[in-house]
Amino acid sequence: MSDDVILQASGILKRYPGNIALDHVDFKLHRNAVNVLIGENGAGKSTLMRILSGVESCDEGTILLDGKPIVLRSPRDAGAHGISIVHQELSVMPNLDISENIFAGRELTRAAMVDRKTEDTQSADALHRLHKPMPVNAQTAHLSLGCRQIVELARTIAHGSKILILDEPTSALSMAEAESLFEVIDDLKRSGVTIVYISHRLHELLHLGDYFTVLRSGRVVGEAPRSKVTRQWIVERMSGRADTTDLQVRPAASTQAVLSVHHLELGSSAAGEESQAALHEISFTLHKGEVLGIYGLLGAGRTELLETLAGNRTRLGGSIQLEGRTLELNSVGSAVKAGIVLVPEDRQRDGLIPELSIRENVALAASHGPLLSRAHETELVRKLAKDLNIAANDLELPVTSLSGGNQQKVLIARCLMRNPRVLLLDEPTRGVDAGAKAEIYRILRQLAANGLSILFTSSEIEETRTLADRALVLCQGRIAAEFQHHQLTDEALFAAASPNVTTGSIA
Amino acid sequence: MTSISATLSSSDRLASSGARIALILLRARAVLVLVLLLILFSALAPSFLTGANLSILTKHVAISAILAIGMTFVILSGGIDLSVGSVAGLGGMVAGYILTQGITLGGTTYHPGVFVAILATIALCLVVGALNGWLVSRAGVAPFIATLGTLYIARGSALLMSNGKTFPNLAAHAPSFAFIGQGFLLRIPIPVWLMFALFAVAAFIAAKTPFGRHVYAIGGNERAARLAGIVVPRVKMYTFLFSAFCAGLVGLIIASQLEAAHPATGESFELNAIAAVVLGGTSLMGGRGSVTGSLIGAFVIGVLADGLVMLGVSEFWQIVIKGVVIVLAVAIDQLQSRLQAKFLPLLLRSNPEAGA
Structure with a gap:
């Protein structure tokens, strides 16, 4: 294992009733880089990320962090190892405000009391780093999807994660919001954070990614650094065939509305x-x-x-x-x-x-x-x-x-x-x-x-x-x-x- | 956002400020109702607003308020605790048993002091609370069912302790036991002190501590709370322990006031407590509400009951009126959520920072 690899998951197996979500998957994370994970719906991307973030546990397999084996039984464990995730389905608590959401589960305290002042300041800092200042005491129920996403990102930034997993982070964002997210990702990369990036949007992946891994039906079917990756390479591996034309003959549809x-x-x-x-x-x-x-x-x-x-x-x-x-x-x-x-x-x-x-x-x-x-x-x-x-x-x-x-x-x-x-x-x-x-x-x-x-x-x-x-x-x-x-x-x-x-x- | 604000018509602005006022009034409805009731009863019954009556009233309220304060955390986290009335009954019986029969260990019977009896009572109530917490957070039983079960278990146990009889004349066995329910400090009854002390502690926990925030977070979105690293089962366990603690305290207060422990004490008290919590604006779905609201809710119910008695309204009508008030409170709660959803866009438009 080289110094370049911060986290290595080997032989990850995950069964669900009726199907195998991950079939002995090996996955490497390169330090201070954007590691892209690609695959169609149901390919197992999200399952793999839930395992790395402690939300689910795998049936078989080992995870090495900096060469040492770790066990991730809960999101808390993962957090303690510096791994955090922004989930695809936004998971904010709508009844709490932005600052409360950012520090939920890891409150800052002074004399057993929540230290609101420091929390608010640090929340504002995190939002500032995301180039997205928002009033930290606004209830999240009132926020747009894009803003909720920002709150989740701010959560991971405020906790100083070493490994940040982004599961389709731009799916709810406008182009402008996505652009500013890319800047943030560059910032984070430079400041020593390793990113895992999942998305369906090829142009984003090609723009951001340093290392690419393609999953299909729970198996790794391709792995390459950016220099060897083309759009064609991705599409072929995702769909599993080189020829993408469909020769099926169709009858002309009727014109009756x-x-x-x-x-x-x-x-x-x-x-x-x-x-x-x-x-x-x-x-x-x-x-x-x-x-x-x-x-x-x-x-x-x-x-x-x-x-x-x-x-x-x-x-x-x-x-x-x-x-x-x-x-x-x-x-x-x-x-x-x-x-x-x-x-x-x-x-x-x-x-x-x-x-x-x-x-x-x-x-x-x-x-x-x-x-x-x-x-x-x-x-x-x-x-x-x-x-x-x-x-x-x-x-x-x-x-x-x-x-x-x-x-x-x-x-x-x-x-x-x-x-x-x-x-x-x-x-x-x-x-x-x-x-x-x-x-x-x-x-x-x-x-x-x-x-x-x-x-x-x-x-x-x-x-x-x-x-x-x-x-x-x-x-x-x-x-x-x-x-x-x-x-x-x-x-x-x-x-x-x-x-x-x-x-x-x-x- | 600016373009939308610019095109905001004046009628929208009017609707927006109207909605804002309506929402503020709705949110403060428990206080409004309490004030209205106080005014109404003072006008109709001259002896209502006297020191003596208010002292008696507050003492009555203390019982349901203490239960409601304990219940608030359970409900805020999205649960419910139906067992509190039975636990209060069981608590009183435990205290009564220890004070009158003593504790028999290895053939010798000890007669412990009041302090030990109180500690033992609270400890046993916490065991029931722990059972509730375990059933809900570890065994995965729905809170309604789990606490319905412990309601029967605790009530049955209370009856078994004396074979259904009352432990009479506790004062003769332990004169100082009367202090908890009948004593005064600075001319204020001890149960009222206990109520305010618990209120202060609970309100502080809810608003100022990580635990309080975790309770709200779980009630708001349990899945998200778990993903954020909050140890959901532990938080739920503590909410049930606190509720059972409050129930045990109520059992002690009632036994002390009556100077007797009766196994049927506390029947349907859980419903009063839930009613107070709901009247106070706490959502039964969890995540929204406050300890202060529950205290006010308990006062509304207490003032209503007391005032109707003074007006000579029949006991049966009192029950009907209480029911009407509870149903209205929940209906208004739903109205508030609907209004909030409806006017949210307006509220957001006039507050561009929040929605941008």
Whole structure:
């Protein structure tokens, strides 16, 4: 082990029920450098970082810090070793103010009392180093996403960390905010901090990174210093194939409009735990039998758009028409009644009811009349399960006995029970293995061929390219570009999804 | 931000300052209600605002206030403690048992002094508190269920200690025991001193110590608190210990006031304590509220009960009115959150620094 390496993780294995998140991963951190970790969703980046920051423990493997083995059982342990992390999902305590958040868990005390004065001064210093002065006594519930991120960064700076892990730090930031973050990262690097940087944004990585590691499906598939890395190198290793063209022939989509959205507007909010990105001037048309993809980075407003169409968020303005009829869409019920159904992004939280069986989960939303007809229901569910190839010996088994891919098919089946006109899918293959992914794509294409109109969002380029007939790119709540299938390339999607300076602040 | 501020219309400004005032009034509602009640009862019942009556009133309030102060930390951290009434009952019985029956060890019966009896009582109550804390923070039982269980366990144990009977005439066994509930210091009853002392300590802990901040942090976002390195189980354990300590103290005070220990003492006291905490503006979801609010909430309930008695309102109507007040308090709490969410953009616009 050379002096250049500050931290070395070897043979890290992490199993979750049903899949292996990290399969004997070796990962080196180079001292005073920006160590970039790349991979698609589900590749294991965040899991690896949660292990290095003590949030989760690995099943096997060792971690050496400066050549000495360390054990990280809690975030506190990691903090004691000088490792801190800014999580992808912002984790501020909304009821505390900025200074209180920065020192939560590591309060400064004088005579057993919290030393507010010193805390406030040091918080202000940390914010100053981030070039982002804010009133340290403002409640964080009132802050924009970008500002909350700054608070989390300030937390690690105030604690003088040796190793700083940034998990998609710019996903919620405007370009201007991101630029100032890059300056801070340079500053920190010079002052002796080792950075781990995770992002989907290739141009950022190429701009910032000193050493690159690529993860795919829980394995390290590439490692190189900046001098040997090109955009091409990254994309090849991330997607696992050199040839990125899809030769699948598609029928020309019909021109019959099914869903038309005009000038849709959604307000942003950052109050409480559920924050919402704003949407501006969203207009598009979905045709009969078409698969329309919406690509965008985290925080671009993908989920917000789908949930607005599904009646789960109240829009500020704009009109939505289904087959020429204007819809109010003020509740999920009204959307379902009109024929718009959504397969949500987070299966476990918003989709499945784990206590119920596969049959009951599928039939959940489809009650005919006041009484349940078991025989009728069983027959319908059995037919759908066959159509969608749900791999289950018995539909009465708990839904949790299924793999991720089959659980996803259960949710698609539930939506189909309502005979929808429009099927919305938010990240249709999140947490689904490669085989099931291909199958879900095939099923969705088949449904579209039968005349169903499908609108899906994705943060994966590959998925957008494979599945969509046509794709819209969402960037900071606006439609930034539209591509026909033959125009879909990695470069074009990346470029369109990345915010540029002219779009201003997100606050 | 500047462009938005510049385009802020005058009606927005008006709505903004209106919202601000409405929110301030809503936040201070417990104090407002207390003042209104005091004015109302003084006007209707001439003997209400006399020193003697206020002294009796405060002594009554002390019981529920002490429980409410202990309960506040549990609720602030997002939990609930239903066991406090039973723990108070158990505490009184332990003290009664030790003072009347003594402690039998190895065939010899000792008759310890009042001080030892008090320490033993508090120690046993802390054991119940530790059980609550362990169930919630280590065994993962929901606070409602865990403390519902210990409510029954403590009540049953209290009944078992005397086979359901009362330990009478404690004063005959230990005359100085009466001091805790009936004594005076500088013409102020001891329970009132205890209430203010606990209030001062609790308010200090909540506002000035790392522990207090950890309690708020856990109530605000438990996951984030854990990720920030706060040892969540330990903090929760301490909140339940403190609540049980306060409950034990209440048990001692009541036993001392009655000069007897009755196993049914403290039934439904936990509901009074929760009502006081909620009236004081503490959110049952955790993270928001204050010890001061709970003290004021306890006074609101006490003044209401006392005043209605003086006005000759029937006991049954008193119960109905208490219920109405509690429901209204929570409804207003929800209104406040909704208003806050609704007017937040306005409030932020007029305060550009906070949102930029």
